[in-house]
Amino acid sequence: MSKVLTEEEKRRIAANRAEALRRAEERKKREALAAAAAAAAQKVPSAPQQLSRPVTHHVLSAVQLPANPVKNTPSIPQYTSHPSTSTHAPSIAAPSVTEFKPPTPARLPKSHVHVTFSVSRNDRIKIRFNPYHSAVTEAIKTVRSRTYDANDRTWSISLSDLKACEKTLKNLTEVDVSIESVPDNVIKLLTDDSSLKHPVPSDLSLIMDPALIECLFPFQKRGVTFGIERGGRLLLADEMGLGKSVQALTLARYYKSEWPLLIICPSSVKTAWKTQINKFLPVIQKIFLMEKGSDPLPTARTSNTVAILSYDLMVLKKKELEEMNYCVIIFDESHLLKDTKAKRTQVAHALAKRATRVILLSGTPALSRPAELFSQVRLVNDRLFPNFQQFAIRYCDGKQGRFCFEAKGCTNSEELSVILSKRVMIRRLKKDVLTDLPGKRREVVYLSGDKIDTCMDSLKKAKMAFEAGSGAQRGMGNGKGGDDSLLEYYSLTGIVKASAVCSHILDNYFYPDAPKRKVLIFAHHQIVLDTIQVEVQKRNLRSIRIDGQTSSKDRGPLCHDFQEDPDVQVAILSMTAAGVGITLTAASVVIFAELHWNPTTLQQAEDRAHRVGQKDSVFVQYLVARNTADDVIWPLIQHKLDDLGKVNLSGETFISAKRTHMKYETNVPQPKGITDFFPAEDEAQNSSKKAKWDE
Numbered sequence: 001m002s003k004v005l006t007e008e009e010k011r012r013i014a015a016n017r018a019e020a021l022r023r024a025e026e027r028k029k030r031e032a033l034a035a036a037a038a039a040a041a042q043k044v045p046s047a048p049q050q051l052s053r054p055v056t057h058h059v060l061s062a063v064q065l066p067a068n069p070v071k072n073t074p075s076i077p078q079y080t081s082h083p084s085t086s087t088h089a090p091s092i093a094a095p096s097v098t099e100f101k102p103p104t105p106a107r108l109p110k111s112h113v114h115v116t117f118s119v120s121r122n123d124r125i126k127i128r129f130n131p132y133h134s135a136v137t138e139a140i141k142t143v144r145s146r147t148y149d150a151n152d153r154t155w156s157i158s159l160s161d162l163k164a165c166e167k168t169l170k171n172l173t174e175v176d177v178s179i180e181s182v183p184d185n186v187i188k189l190l191t192d193d194s195s196l197k198h199p200v201p202s203d204l205s206l207i208m209d210p211a212l213i214e215c216l217f218p219f220q221k222r223g224v225t226f227g228i229e230r231g232g233r234l235l236l237a238d239e240m241g242l243g244k245s246v247q248a249l250t251l252a253r254y255y256k257s258e259w260p261l262l263i264i265c266p267s268s269v270k271t272a273w274k275t276q277i278n279k280f281l282p283v284i285q286k287i288f289l290m291e292k293g294s295d296p297l298p299t300a301r302t303s304n305t306v307a308i309l310s311y312d313l314m315v316l317k318k319k320e321l322e323e324m325n326y327c328v329i330i331f332d333e334s335h336l337l338k339d340t341k342a343k344r345t346q347v348a349h350a351l352a353k354r355a356t357r358v359i360l361l362s363g364t365p366a367l368s369r370p371a372e373l374f375s376q377v378r379l380v381n382d383r384l385f386p387n388f389q390q391f392a393i394r395y396c397d398g399k400q401g402r403f404c405f406e407a408k409g410c411t412n413s414e415e416l417s418v419i420l421s422k423r424v425m426i427r428r429l430k431k432d433v434l435t436d437l438p439g440k441r442r443e444v445v446y447l448s449g450d451k452i453d454t455c456m457d458s459l460k461k462a463k464m465a466f467e468a469g470s471g472a473q474r475g476m477g478n479g480k481g482g483d484d485s486l487l488e489y490y491s492l493t494g495i496v497k498a499s500a501v502c503s504h505i506l507d508n509y510f511y512p513d514a515p516k517r518k519v520l521i522f523a524h525h526q527i528v529l530d531t532i533q534v535e536v537q538k539r540n541l542r543s544i545r546i547d548g549q550t551s552s553k554d555r556g557p558l559c560h561d562f563q564e565d566p567d568v569q570v571a572i573l574s575m576t577a578a579g580v581g582i583t584l585t586a587a588s589v590v591i592f593a594e595l596h597w598n599p600t601t602l603q604q605a606e607d608r609a610h611r612v613g614q615k616d617s618v619f620v621q622y623l624v625a626r627n628t629a630d631d632v633i634w635p636l637i638q639h640k641l642d643d644l645g646k647v648n649l650s651g652e653t654f655i656s657a658k659r660t661h662m663k664y665e666t667n668v669p670q671p672k673g674i675t676d677f678f679p680a681e682d683e684a685q686n687s688s689k690k691a692k693w694d695e
Contacts (some may be wrong), residue, residue, distance in 0.1 A: 110174070110175055110176040111131070111133055111175050111176065112175070112176045112177075112178065113129050113130070113131060113133045113136055113175050113176070113177050113178075114129065114130055114177075114178050114180070115127065115128070115129040115136065115169055115177055115178070115179050115180070116128045116129070116180045117162065117165075117166070117179070117180065117181050117182050118182065118412045118414065118415045119159075119182060119186060119190065119412075119414070119415035119418050119419070120156055120414055120415070120418070121414070121418060123158065123159045123190060124147075124156045124157070124158060124159070125156060125157050125158070125159055125161075125162050125165075125182065126152075126154050126155075126156045126414070127140060127154060127155040127156065127157065127165075128154055133174075133175050135172055135174040135175045136169065136172070136175065136177065137155075139165075139168045139169050139172060140155050140157070140165065140169075142168060143157050143161050143164065143165050143168070144161070145157045145158035145160075145161050146161075159187070159190065159191070162181070162182065162187075166179055166181060182415075183390075183394065186394075186415070186419065189384070189419055189422070189423060190418070190419070190422065198228055198229050198230070198231055199229075200225045200228045200229055204216075204221055204224060204225065207254070208250070208253065208254055209253070212250055212253065212280060212281070213250070215246065215280060216246065216247070216250065217243070217433075217436045217437070218433075218436045219242070219428055219432075219433040219436045220242075220243055220246065220247050220250075222426075223236060223238070223247040223251075223426055223428075224247055224250050224251050224254070226426045227247075227251040227359065227426075228251065228254060230423070230424065231356075231357070232251060232252075232254070232255055232328070232356065232357030232358070232359065233357060233358045233359075233380045233381060233424070234359060234360070234380060234424055234425065234426065235334065235360040235362065235365070235376060235377070235380055235420070235424055235425040235426075236248060236359065236360065236361050236362075236425075236426060237361075237362050237363065237365040237425055237426065237427035238363065238426070238427060238428050239363055239427075239428065239429045239430050239515075240363040240364075240508055240509075241430065241441070241443065241619045242428060242430065242433065244361045244363065245273070245276050245332075245361070246276065246280055248330050248332075248359050248361055249276065249277065249280055249281060250280075251357075251359060252328050252330060252357065252359060253281060255327075255328050255356075255357050256303040257303065258327040258328050258356060258357065259301070259302065259303045259304075259305060259306075259327075259328060260298060260300065260301055260302065260305035260306060260307060260326065260328075261305070261306045261307070261326075261328050261329075261330070262306075262307050262309075262321070262324075262326040262328065262329045262330070262351075263306065263307070263308045263309075263329075263330045263332065264309060264310070264311060264314050264329065264330070264331050264332065264348070264351075265308065265310065265311075265330075265331075265332035265333060266310060266311065266332070266333050266336070267310035267311075267312065268448060269332065269333075270289050270290075270308050270309070270310060271289065272446070273308050273332070274287050274289060274308060277306060283304060284304050284305075284306055285304050286298060286300065286302070286304055286305040286306065287306045287308065288305075288306065288307045288308065289308050289309075290307065290308065290309035290310070290313050290317075292313075293313060293316045293317065297317065297320055297321070297324060307326075311336060311344045311348075312344075314344060314347055314348070314351075315343050315344050315347050318347045318350070321347075321351055322350060322351065322354065325354050326351065326354070326355055327354075327355050327356045327357060328355065328356070328357040328359075329351060329352065329355045329357070329358050329359070330359045330361065331348060331352075331358070331359070331360045331361065331379065332361045333361065333362060334360035334361060334362045334376050334379070335362045335364055335365065335366065335372070335376070337375055337376055337379065338366065338372035338373075338375055338376065339375070340374070340375045340388075345375055348379060349375075349378065349379060352379045352380075353382075358379055358380055360376055360379060360380060362376070363508075364511055364514075365425070365427065366513070369410065369513075370391075370395040370396050370410060370413065370416055371392060371396045371407045371408070373416075373420075374388055374391055374392075377420065377424060377425075380424045381423065381424050384419075384423060384424065388407075389405065392405070392407035394411070394412055394415075395410070395411055395412050395413070395415075395416045396408070396409055396410065396411065397409025397410065397411045429515060430588070430616070430617065430619070431616070434616060434617055437617035438617060439610065439614075439617060439618065440606065440610045440617070440618045440620060441617065441618070441619050441620065442620045442621075442622070443619070443620070443621050443622070444621075444622050444624060444634075445504065445621050445622065445623050445624070446624055446625070446626060447497060447500040447501070447504065447623055447624065447625045448500075448625065448626065486629070486632070489628075489629040489632075490629045490633070491525055492629075493594070493625065493628040493629040493630060494523065494524065494525045494527070494528045494593070494594045495525070495527055495528065496625070496628065497528075497593065497594070497623065497625050497628070498527070498528045498531040498532070498593070499531065500623075500625070501528070501531075501532065501591075501593040501623050502531060502532055502535040502536075504623060505519070505521065505532070505591060506535060506536075506539060509589065510539055510541060510569075516566070516569065517569065517587075517588070517589060518562065518568070518569050518570070518571070518584075518586045518587040518588070518589070519569065519570055519571070519587055519589045519590075519591060520571045520573060520584055520587045520589070520590045520591065520605075520608060520609055521570065521571065521572050521573065521591050521593060522573050522574070522575045522578075522579070522590070522591070522592050522593065522594075522605050523572075523573075523574065523575065523592075523593040523594045524574065524575050524576065524594045524596060525594065526547065528593055528594060529545065529547055529572055529574065532572055532593065533545060533572050536570050536572070541569050541570050542565075542567050542568045542569060542570070543568065543569070543570035543571065543572055544558040544559075544561055544562050544568060544570075544571050544572070545558075545571075545572040545573070546558055546559075546571070546572075546573050546574065546577060546578040546582070547572075547573070547574035547577050547578065548574055548576070548577040550577070550578075555582060559582050559583065559584060562584055562586060562587075563583070563584065563585070563586045564586075571584055571587065573605070573608070575592075575594070575596050575601055575602070575605050576596075576601065578605075578608070579601055579604045579605040579608070580604050582608055583608065583611060583613065584608045584609055585609055585611060585613045585614040585615075587608075587609045588609060588614070588616035588617065588618050588619060589609075589618075589619050589621070590605070590606055590608070590609050590610075590618060590619070590620045590621070591620075591621045591623065592605070592620070592621065592622045592623060593623055595622065595624065595629075595630055595633045595634060595637065596633075596637075597633050597636050597637065599637045599638075602637065606618070606620050622634075
């Protein structure tokens with residue numbers, strides 16, 4: 001039995017059907033209009049005038065629903081069937097072609113291109129723009145001084161054409177150009193030569209002690225000239241091993257009429273500075289090393305007085321130092337002053353403002369982290385970049401962060417480097433001055449600090465056992481160090497030094513942004529080799545290792561990898577197992593983590609890099625620690641070389657090697673003095689003209 005529809009259901013059905021018909025009719029109209037518009041856009045000569053399709057249907061007419069229907073009313077909607085008068089649906093007239101107006105180029109939105117100008121080398125202006133647009137390229141080509149760098153994919157123009165080029169780009173009608181120009185103060189810095197108001201003769205010996213100038217290599221003389229031209233205020237940022245200290249002392253000596261000289265440095269290198277002064281400025285008689293806060297500053301204002309103190313003591317003695325009004329100051333390892341909020345940085349700025357000559361030394365300037373350079377630059381010239389926020393926006397990608405202003409990036413780094421190099425900074429890498437360097441240079445680095453001091457008790461016991469058996473005399477006599485107590489002392493020394501050795505190597509050669517280089521590291525004991533290998537791997541540095549356990553068939557491939565693969569940067573080598581028979585000339589830095597009592601073993605190890613095929617100057621570092629077996633072995637090495645030299649079997653000497661003192665994790669006061677196991681007559685030799693290297 002079929003269900004009977006109620007009145008409400010019938011009304012709903014009628015309404016739904018009417019709505020469906022209405023929507024269908026509207027859809028047909030939209031489709032017809034879209035088809036007509038598409039035809040007009042494609043420039044079709046004639047569009048169909050009627051868009052219809054054959055249909056056979058009846059038009060349904062629904063009755064009007066009462067406004068207020070009453071329930072149970074027996075009214076039933078009446079549907080009347082009307083035959084269609086045509087076999088086609090009502091036609092829809094398509095719009096004519098002339099009624100459709102497609103957008104013209106003049107009405108289209110312009111492309112936006114952002115153009116950035118920045119300073120490049122040789123007073124050139126580098127141009128970068130994004131996104132690419134041919135109109136911008138054509139505009140740049142109208143500048144006569146323009147050049148294109150295919151490697152960098154950038155255009156550059158001369159500084160004199162900057163304004164004209166900007167005007168040409170602004171007048172372009174095909175593209176909307178926004179320009180980030182070089183700030184006016186930067187242009188002024190580049191064009192103003194007023195800072196170079198101190199002419200210097202080409203021969204420095206005409207204005208300074210000829211004996212001192214004779215000790216300098218040509219590039220070191222250029223460094224001194226750079227400092228004099230800038231009135232004795234500069235950042236000397238040569239790579240480690242190029243002799244920053246001797247350049248600083250020579251420059252400071254030029255202003256001896258303004259002495260006494262004040263040297264601020266890390267505590268670990270105070271005695272190293274005294275050694276360098278004795279070597280290169282033997283006329284200086286009054287050298288004051290400040291060890292504690294109660295030590296008085298020298299009151300004599302003479303040209304042969306030097307005061308040396310640490311950064312910590314500088315903070316403690318701030319008031320006394322300000323009262324002394326030191327005019328010539330050297331800040332060694334100036335990257336320690338990168339934090340503008342640090343107390344020592346604030347004290348350093350107060351002293352630098354009173355001084356007329358300020359010399360900063362740093363082998364690792366943070367050129368890729370320019371925010372760290374800001375404070376150091378202001379020590380030398382506080383007018384160069386007077387505002388940190390403007391400096392940060394231009395060179396540090398400075399922007400407002402969620403909580404504070406942030407300057408953690410690096411932008412326009414080449415421009416910053418150009419400005420610094422022209423006004424306050426000189427930096428040379430070893431590859432830049434290779435022609436000035438000798439074939440091989442040696443340096444003795446004295447290690448100290450907690451990493452060594454914590455094990456000093458064990459070393460003292462081993463030392464006492466060695467001395468009780470008069471091992472020192474027997475070791476020097478037989479040349480083999482065969483005494484068991486010396487061997488134990490020697491072994492324990494290597495273990496104690498291992499951690500400090502790793503810190504020295506990684507901090508000085510593989511710091512962030514360090515230039516890529518290859519390094520040979522020699523040691524004797526397996527535990528020292530193991531420690532170095534673990535620390536190198538922690539830095540994700542690729543390395544090879546050759547020791548007594550390396551088979552002969554593996555040596556060739558390992559050496560080939562080191563020589564040919566640029567990503568293999570470290571060779572960890574046993575002095576006795578890898579000291580002969582292999583070639584590793586891809587490296588120009590050789591580091592001895594331990595000593596050996598046979599100097600021939602050391603020389604042969606050095607010559608793994610210093611041999612035929614070496615195109616670089618080889619830099620050799622011997623890492624030694626005081627109050628260890630090194631105190632015995634190092635003089636022993638020189639004694640044997642002297643004996644060989646007397647019979648013309650050796651022309652080598654380690655006496656003239658430059659000396660540097662490095663301290664790691666310095667919480668314990670360092671032992672006093674580093675020169676007492678070098679004979680006094682050797683110091684006289686060191687002050688000769690042949691002593692050319694310092695740090």
